[in-house]
Amino acid sequence: MSNAHAANKSVLWDWLTTVDHKKIGILYLVSGGFFFLVGGLEAVLIRIQLMNPEMTFLTGNLYNQVLTMHGTTMIFLAAMPIIFGFMNAVVPLQIGARDVAFPFVNSLGFWLFFFGGVLLNLSWFLGGAPDAGWTAYAPLSTTSTGHGVDFYVLGLQIAGAGTLMGGINFLVTIINMRAPGMTFMRMPLFTWTAFVTSGLILFAFPALTIGFFLLMFDRVFEANFFDANMGGNAIIWEHIFWIFGHPEVYILILPAFGIISEVVATFSRKRLFGYSAMVFATVLIGFLGFMVWAHHMFTVGLGPVANSIFAVATMAIAIPTGVKIFNWVFTMWGGKIRFTTANLFSVGFIPTFVMGGVTGVMLAAAPADYQYHDSYFVVAHFHYVIVGGLILGLFSGLYYWYPRMFGLMLNEALGKWNFWTFFIGFHLTFFPQHFLGLMGMPRRYFTYPEEFGLGSLNFISTIGAVFMTVGTIIFIINVVVTHAKGKKVSGDPWDGRTLEWAIPNPTPHYNFLQTPLVRGLDALWIEKMAGNKKMTPAEPVGDIHMPNNSILPLIMSLGFFIAGFGFIYYSSAGAPALIAIIVGLGIGLACMFLRSWIDDHGHHLHKEDLLKEDKGVDA
Amino acid sequence: MASNEQPNSVHHHSSLQKKIKLKQERRQHNVSFVMMILLTIVAFAAIASDAISNSVAILFIIVLAGVQVFFQLYIWMHLGHKGHEFPMWGIASGLLIALITVGTLVGLIW
Ligand code: HEM
Numbered sequence A: 001m002s003n004a005h006a007a008n009k010s011v012l013w014d015w016l017t018t019v020d021h022k023k024i025g026i027l028y029l030v031s032g033g034f035f036f037l038v039g040g041l042e043a044v045l046i047r048i049q050l051m052n053p054e055m056t057f058l059t060g061n062l063y064n065q066v067l068t069m070h071g072t073t074m075i076f077l078a079a080m081p082i083i084f085g086f087m088n089a090v091v092p093l094q095i096g097a098r099d100v101a102f103p104f105v106n107s108l109g110f111w112l113f114f115f116g117g118v119l120l121n122l123s124w125f126l127g128g129a130p131d132a133g134w135t136a137y138a139p140l141s142t143t144s145t146g147h148g149v150d151f152y153v154l155g156l157q158i159a160g161a162g163t164l165m166g167g168i169n170f171l172v173t174i175i176n177m178r179a180p181g182m183t184f185m186r187m188p189l190f191t192w193t194a195f196v197t198s199g200l201i202l203f204a205f206p207a208l209t210i211g212f213f214l215l216m217f218d219r220v221f222e223a224n225f226f227d228a229n230m231g232g233n234a235i236i237w238e239h240i241f242w243i244f245g246h247p248e249v250y251i252l253i254l255p256a257f258g259i260i261s262e263v264v265a266t267f268s269r270k271r272l273f274g275y276s277a278m279v280f281a282t283v284l285i286g287f288l289g290f291m292v293w294a295h296h297m298f299t300v301g302l303g304p305v306a307n308s309i310f311a312v313a314t315m316a317i318a319i320p321t322g323v324k325i326f327n328w329v330f331t332m333w334g335g336k337i338r339f340t341t342a343n344l345f346s347v348g349f350i351p352t353f354v355m356g357g358v359t360g361v362m363l364a365a366a367p368a369d370y371q372y373h374d375s376y377f378v379v380a381h382f383h384y385v386i387v388g389g390l391i392l393g394l395f396s397g398l399y400y401w402y403p404r405m406f407g408l409m410l411n412e413a414l415g416k417w418n419f420w421t422f423f424i425g426f427h428l429t430f431f432p433q434h435f436l437g438l439m440g441m442p443r444r445y446f447t448y449p450e451e452f453g454l455g456s457l458n459f460i461s462t463i464g465a466v467f468m469t470v471g472t473i474i475f476i477i478n479v480v481v482t483h484a485k486g487k488k489v490s491g492d493p494w495d496g497r498t499l500e501w502a503i504p505n506p507t508p509h510y511n512f513l514q515t516p517l518v519r520g521l522d523a524l525w526i527e528k529m530a531g532n533k534k535m536t537p538a539e540p541v542g543d544i545h546m547p548n549n550s551i552l553p554l555i556m557s558l559g560f561f562i563a564g565f566g567f568i569y570y571s572s573a574g575a576p577a578l579i580a581i582i583v584g585l586g587i588g589l590a591c592m593f594l595r596s597w598i599d600d601h602g603h604h605l606h607k608e609d610l611l612k613e614d615k616g617v618d619a
Numbered sequence B: 001m002a003s004n005e006q007p008n009s010v011h012h013h014s015s016l017q018k019k020i021k022l023k024q025e026r027r028q029h030n031v032s033f034v035m036m037i038l039l040t041i042v043a044f045a046a047i048a049s050d051a052i053s054n055s056v057a058i059l060f061i062i063v064l065a066g067v068q069v070f071f072q073l074y075i076w077m078h079l080g081h082k083g084h085e086f087p088m089w090g091i092a093s094g095l096l097i098a099l100i101t102v103g104t105l106v107g108l109i110w
């Protein structure tokens, strides 16, 4: 870093105050990765308990806590942040921007997520974690004793606020900060999916926010929104949760679709087949995603008309999804395919996700769902789409963009071990669960009797979990090995097609010395085909305006974290909790005031310094 | 959010044009400011007075609220200006999704 004043301060301070999208991306990735390991550990504990009939390793309420925290952690604290990590690391580069639209808000979004996640997990040490499932259905959640569910509500409320900010930030970034020539229909597909996902976040998360407020009022302030005895209605919680929840599953999967589209095209050395159909399918999936939530509630008793409508709407989503599958296959068709680790994960994704989609359509048949519902069949379905879909996609993205993010190439030999152990382990774990479900094993029970004959399939499933654990450990070893003695690579190690590969390695602080001129889809590839070594610049070299770092986002989030504690203990601790609420919210408001009051115009990097620095890096 | 401006954005405006525009805008702002306060008073009066039945009053203030939203978005947030097509699209699609969702939800629960 050439920045003279940045070098004076400590590295730690730099990371705590950074507003650089590349660093925030790494922060998201590392903390999301940490929570992924925590959630994975919880999963292994669950699988050990279910390995044999009538085990007593992890039972009763503790099992419920581990189960709840596994799901909640994986969705909100692992999957979402890692997606945001990629969006931060990649989207500004893909559209030729120097940062996101609101760098300060970006940092705030990260710290809110981080403190929300910490708050939720502190419940383990403070009297017990939430135990009402990641869906927190009332009245189970409203009557759950202790403070576990309070931690769930407040922790996720804070983390969710961060997610909402992130979503808005990326919408504005993609709309406003594209380089000259980067029209919407020239945007790489990952950017498109990031855009649609951000839109879904904007429309879906407010429903969850409201739901959490109602749940919080029921639990903390003795309101009765979900209490039937007092004129409330517990079903409303289910509706609100799934009005958020189904769009949420598309928030998760769309960026994975984007990653697969980039990786498959790059490693087939072909333009993505049916680009505009892919864009249209992405938007359509996003839209339809809002119209199907009640398919999670077929057995609630909505009646045959409502069930039929939601069943048909749900099945309709399979059509744009199928379009995507065919387009990936056609992209590979006749391509010069290289089976790098990144591409292995992508190619493994395609059939795996198809299987998850097929069970999805099976579940969408309302009368049949009366059999499948709340059985291990549903568990198998959503793990096929989330682990076999999203997580394989995320691994693919990691291997693909690691050189961009860290300037180093992950070891390919270890990568292949990583893929095969994880991939085989995944199918071994979850394929048998379809049959366990059909044989009648209910979801969320901590054991099953010997006579039911569920033992052997459960045993196989646990062995599969061991394989996945090995795969994850190999990945961690790979990261350590890579950073210990990995080779520096050029800025374009894969012979890439999109703008993020037009940048030297390591990525300069300001991304692009000159904003590039985009002349079509796969902007870099077009220049390569035209025989150009570099992107054509859209501007002369000049001073670059960059935002200043700030510690306020961290302190503001800390304030809400303290207030969160106050709300959690308000119903049992009284006055001290009230003090925590006032102090915490006070800190938050004070930070907002400071942010508005202090004029911060950022700083300029000067042309002369930039030119000097540019000579130093490889081209 | 001064520091968050897009780098390199340049505004070309002759200062005279700018002045005239600003003056117009200030007038609009003043008018809408007074109107909004008046509307709020009227809404309050409609509820406070016993002359109007509750159900009529509720309908009435919902209409007033709609007018307020219009003022807020168009006068204060410049939704009508050039370059605001995206916020328009955003609001329209948000409204569409919210309407369908809430409509269906109400239908399902009642
Ligand atoms: C073709 C597309 C899909 C269809 C037709 C579909 C259909 C369904 C249906 C009907 C259910 C409810 C089953 C029940 O509870 O009885 C369900 C559950 C679920 N699906 Fe999907 N799905 C699809 C894709 C996805 C994707 C892409 C994801 C996530 C990335 C996903 C994640 C989930 C989750 C997490 C649940 C379980 C929620 C819970 O009860 O905890 N699904 N799906």
Ligand SMILES: [Cu+2]
Pocket: A245, A246, A249, A292, A293, A295, A296
């Ligand atoms: Cu769903």
